Amino acid sequence: MxxxxxxxxxxxxxxxxxxxxxxxxxxxxxxxxxxxxxxxxxxxxxxxxxxxxxxxxxxxxxxxxxxxxxxxxxxxxxxxxxxxxxxxxxxxxxxxxxxxxxxxxxxxxxxxxxxxxxxxxxxxxxxxxxxxxxxxxxKSLQPLPDKWHGLADVEKRYRQRYLDLIVSPHTRETFRRRALLVSTMRRWLDERDFLEIETPVLQSQAGGADARPFATHHNALDLPLTLRIATELHLKRLVVGGFERVYELGRIFRNEGISTRHNPEFTSVEIYQAFADYHDMMVLTETLIATCCQAVCGGTVIEYQGTSIDLTPPWTRATMHELVQRATGLDFNAFTSRAEAAAAMQAVDLVVPEAADSVGRLLVEAFEQRVESSLIQPTFVLDYPVENSPLARTHRSKPGLVERFELFIVGRETANAFSELIDPLDQRRRLEAQQERRRAGDPEAQTVDEDFLHALEVGMPPTGGLGIGIDRLVMLLTDSPSIRDVIAFPLLRPEGRAEVGSDAMG
RNA sequence: GGGUCGCUAGCUCAGCGGUAGAGCACUCGGCUUUUAACCGAUUGGUCCUGAGUUCGAAUCUCAGGCGACCCA
Structure with a gap:
């Protein structure tokens, strides 16, 4: 009552x-x-x-x-x-x-x-x-939240965002800043002749990332479909088609856990520039993000959760090998077998997971365990092992590595970029190796997309590609500790209430 | 997936084995310079759900639900 x-x-x-x-x-x-x-x-x-x-x-x-x-x-x-x-x-x-x-x-x-x-x-x-x-x-029929405590219940803030918006100026400001960031980014790209083209969300084969997709179904065609986990493979097809600068800023879906850094649907921008390599994409990345930061925060030095972050370009560049060696003393260039690397890691108290079945994968493990969280100021981490990066071009001078960087800010992966792999034969070998891992039980390994390979055979120009996680960037620029603070309606479990579902219907 | 914490009036919270509480909001009365208005009175409860222990459970135990945070 x-x-x-x-x-x-x-x-x-x-x-x-x-x-x-x-x-x-x-x-x-x-x-x-x-x-x-x-x-x-x-x-x-x-x-x-x-x-x-x-x-x-x-x-x-x-x-x-x-x-x-x-x-x-x-x-x-x-x-x-x-x-x-x-x-x-x-x-x-x-x-x-x-x-x-x-x-x-x-x-x-x-x-x-x-x-x-x-x-x-x-x-x-x-x-x-x-x-x-x-x-x-x-006429409002429901009372407003407490007029000076506001909405202290975090759950209610997410479930009933409209109440949060009514009483919390800070929440309103967060979503204004998010809109400003997105529009600034689009304008910046549009001014440089990047063309925004929408690619399919519904796909019969989700590709372009190591992630599990959501499954759905098309009734009229009686066709199983998945929601996209990346926009990469379609945007590259557009580059093959002759659009030299393309991007898509939109929603991605990954069937994974929920945390302060993960929501099952999130927003990314992927940007492809023909005739560019990953060095060009580094300059693009720091310029673009600094531009957005300037527009949203009025400067390029900001405060995040009590720490000053300087986003003024240029940003630090360091290879994964250098960073791991600095943090652990281990020189992964010197290891000739997995066993050797594993023994060296255990000697310095690093965990050696079963699934990390190569020197390269162990390097990434060591990086994640000892380096990642310490990269507070913006840092480009360069040159990843080829095993973990099936869509990136092999490094021009370093065997076993690819031309890839990830950008870390406040210990979080914020962007990922390659000199794109355009050699169709190499790409086929890499995807087949992924398929092999998938058969061996890795549900996140990628599959062979024959039409994508056909597109590469038609010919793709040398291209730099970049993906930026918009939600994490908004978190940074709005000083928000949780991704749920920057998504208006984050995914939550449905609230428990009287069941009126199939059980009750008998 | 594991751990910790939380769930009590519309909101914010107290109560931690012995009659269910406060402030605000609501309702009524008073008030022509307030801004958390003030003064007075009233009203308001599935103490998240279920089971157990007990003479007695909001309180203790177990299971479940939802959430937050940390870890993987």
Whole structure:
């Protein structure tokens, strides 16, 4: 039984009885509140200004004292106070002597209302709209969260994001910054002749990354399909088709665990530039991210969870071998067998997983265990083992490695790029090796995409490719500790409630 | 997958084996310069769910649900 809701419904009915719908069709504001605050900053305390204005927004607080009331009305740009004086409101409505008690008793915090009035700065210095008329725009039937604790329940903040947005300016700011980052990135790419082309989300063969896909089904074709785990293989087909600079900024789906850094659906941008290599992509990466940071944060030195991060280019470049050697003393170039590498790792207390079946995979293990989390300032980690990078070109001078970098910031992988593998025969061998691992039981190993290989045989120019995790970048630029803070509606388990599913139906 | 913590009124929380509590919100009364308005009165509960221990469970135990954080 919800008394609060019933009380508010009674007020909605009372409005209807007075001939006013609790759900208006429209309203025409003359200003946004921030405009008024700015335009009348010069109005002195206690002064009035006879300019007629109309504002609309959500009622946030109400303070009624006898024959005078102060409400706070907030629109998207911020709050403004309403000054509601019984005598002058009644004077404006000679045929409705109840208008003051109507506005004070039929409204609640949370209602959307529109008001007409003039401007007044109160004796206490608060710019206010002195109300001459009001209209209910939308009656709220549910109470707002606690007016000064806000939404402390983290779960509710994610499940009912609309409440979080109403009461948390910081949350609103996070999503504004996210939108600004994305639009800045698109503009930057568009200005440099990169073409955004949408590639399929539904695919019969998910490829382009080591990840498990979501499975779905197309009824009319009776066709099993998966959601994409990357945009890579289709964007490369577009490069084969002659688009020399392409990108796609969009949603990726990976059927994996949930953590403060992982959401099953997330946003990436993949960028491909013909005739470029991974060195070019490093410059592109640091320039692009620094540009976005400047736009979103107003500078390239920012604070993340109490640590100063300097995103001013150029950023540190170091090979994975160098970094691992610096952190562990182990020179992986010197190892000639897995057994030798494994023994050396155990000697310095590194874990040696069964699945890491080569010197290269052990190198990556050592990197993840001892280096990754220490890369706080932006760092390009270069030259990965060929086994882990089936779509990257073999290194021009270092056997067993590929021309690949990953970008780490605050210990998190934030971007990944290659000199792309364009040799169709080498690509076939690499994908077949992946397929072999898959048969051996690795569910994340890639498959052989024959049409992609055919496209490479038609001929792909030398190309640099780059992927950036947008969510992690937004986390960085909004000082957010969890990916859920930067995704408006993160995936959560459905809330437990009375089952009305197939069981109950028998 | 493992560990730790949490779940009590609409919101924020206290209570930790002996009658279910506070502040705010809501309702009513008062109040023409408030902005966490104030003063007074009232109302409001599946203490996450289930089982167990006990004379007695919000409290202890076990299982489950949901979440947060840490680890893999």
């Amino acid at each position: 919800s008394d609060l809701r019933e009380t508010r419904l009674d007020k909605a009915r009372a409005l209807e009885a007075l001939g006013h719908s609790p759900y208006a069709l429209s309203f025409a504001p003359s200003h946004r509140t921030a405009q008024l605050q700015q335009a009348h900053a010069d109005l002195a305390k206690g002064e009035e200004r006879a300019e007629a204005v109309a504002v609309a927004g959500r009622l946030m607080t109400r303070r009624v004292m006898g024959k005078l009331a102060f409400f706070t009305l907030a629109d998207e740009t911020g709050p403004i106070q309403l000054y509601i004086d019984k005598a002058s409101l009644e004077a404006a409505h000679p045929h409705n002597p109840d208008i003051f008690s109507q506005i004070t008793t039929l409204t609640d915090a949370g209602d959307w209302i529109g008001v007409h009035g003039t401007l007044k700065r109160t004796d206490r210095g608060e710019l206010s709209v002195k109300v001459s008329d009001w209209q209910m725009l939308s």
